Amino acid sequence: MFWNYDGYGEARFSRAAFIPRKGSAGITNSIRDAFLKLLKVRQTLLGKMDKSEVAPPAGMYIDAKIVISSDVRFLPVVRHTIGNLTTEMGWNESDSRAITLAVEEALTNKIRHAYHGKDDGRIQMEIRTEPDALVFQLTDQGEAPDPALICARREGSLTPGGFGTHIIRDVMDKVVYETVDEGNQLTLKKYMPGTGRALAGSE
Amino acid sequence: MNVSHRTSHGALVIDVNGDIDMEESPALRAVLFDAMKEGPKVALNLSEIRYIDSSGIAVLLEALRESQRLSRAFVLFGMSKAVHDVFKLTHVIKIFQVADTEEQALSA
Numbered sequence: 001m002f003w004n005y006d007g008y009g010e011a012r013f014s015r016a017a018f019i020p021r022k023g024s025a026g027i028t029n030s031i032r033d034a035f036l037k038l039l040k041v042r043q044t045l046l047g048k049m050d051k052s053e054v055a056p057p058a059g060m061y062i063d064a065k066i067v068i069s070s071d072v073r074f075l076p077v078v079r080h081t082i083g084n085l086t087t088e089m090g091w092n093e094s095d096s097r098a099i100t101l102a103v104e105e106a107l108t109n110k111i112r113h114a115y116h117g118k119d120d121g122r123i124q125m126e127i128r129t130e131p132d133a134l135v136f137q138l139t140d141q142g143e144a145p146d147p148a149l150i151c152a153r154r155e156g157s158l159t160p161g162g163f164g165t166h167i168i169r170d171v172m173d174k175v176v177y178e179t180v181d182e183g184n185q186l187t188l189k190k191y192m193p194g195t196g197r198a199l200a201g202s203e
Numbered sequence: 204m205n206v207s208h209r210t211s212h213g214a215l216v217i218d219v220n221g222d223i224d225m226e227e228s229p230a231l232r233a234v235l236f237d238a239m240k241e242g243p244k245v246a247l248n249l250s251e252i253r254y255i256d257s258s259g260i261a262v263l264l265e266a267l268r269e270s271q272r273l274s275r276a277f278v279l280f281g282m283s284k285a286v287h288d289v290f291k292l293t294h295v296i297k298i299f300q301v302a303d304t305e306e307q308a309l310s311a
Contacts (some may be wrong), residue, residue, distance in 0.1 A: 008285050023222070034213065048214060072224070072226035073226065074225050075225060076222065076224070079222075079224075079254065094288055096282070096290065097254075097285055097288060098288065101256060101289060104224070104256055105256060105257055108224075108225045108256065108257075108258065112225070115206060147262055163257030163260055163261060163293050164257045164290075166257075166293065166294075167293065170292055171292070
């Protein structure tokens with residue numbers, strides 16, 4: 001079996017360590033022993049391992065993946081998470097709100113267009129930092145977007161549609177729609193405040 | 204999102220608070236469309252709205268079109284900076300009649 005710890009390495013562990021001894025007390029003791037062995041192995045490995053193998057990237061970073069159903073009730077959860085994250089990472093309140101809105105628009109577009117409002121679709125959201133940017137990657141297995149329909153709305157129009165795409169393109173520095181093995185993937189990149197690329201403008 | 208309404212100076216004032224997102228916007232649409240049938244003027248109080256997304260903006264645009272169809276006045280007031288930012292992002296701020304306060308909205 002493999003024991004993944006801290007996301008920065010793997011340790012091979014003997015299956016024999018988990019074979020319980022006879023009797024309920026024996027099973028309890030076996031489980032306890034197994035945990036103690038795991039802890040010992042973890043401490044040993046962390047002690048011996050080169051620091052570069054366990055050290056996180058420099059500065060504030062995130063590398064997270066969440067998978068949610070295409071249910072609108074998750075929108076406030078995502079909203080608060082992204083809002084808090086972007087504020088903590090240095091964006092001002094106004095920019096933080098804009099980034100949050102853009103990500104939520106991407107999410108609602110997937111619910112509305114990929115899954116046609118059904119709440120049992122699967123949406124995977126990855127959030128990660130690059131040296132100068134925060135990246136959001138949303139993947140679904142619903143209907144692929146029609147490139148002809150991915151367009152920003154006409155300014156001043158009274159037609160109530162196309163706002164989401166408009167907001168996403170306006171707020172994010174890079175927007176890429178792709179079809180990958182896992183489904184329809186939308187990648188949104190926002191350069192960190194104060195970095196050279198953020199100051200240079202969007203791609 | 205919570206919605207209530209009252210009459211003031213001959214206008215129907217609709218108070219909403221909370222977030223207007225994809226989940227909540229259909230309820231707001233229903234309230235606004237009903238209100239348009241009630242009287243000559245509808246004033247929407249947005250001062251307690253913390254968040255609005257594109258589905259909320261779309262509903263307000265639909266309500267505006269309905270007000271024009273029925274020859275009603277439709278005015279928004281009390282926008283926070285957060286809401287105002289979204290109106291600016293979607294380039295619809297100039298389409299609506301917007302007032303800072305309820306008093307201004309009702310006298311406009």
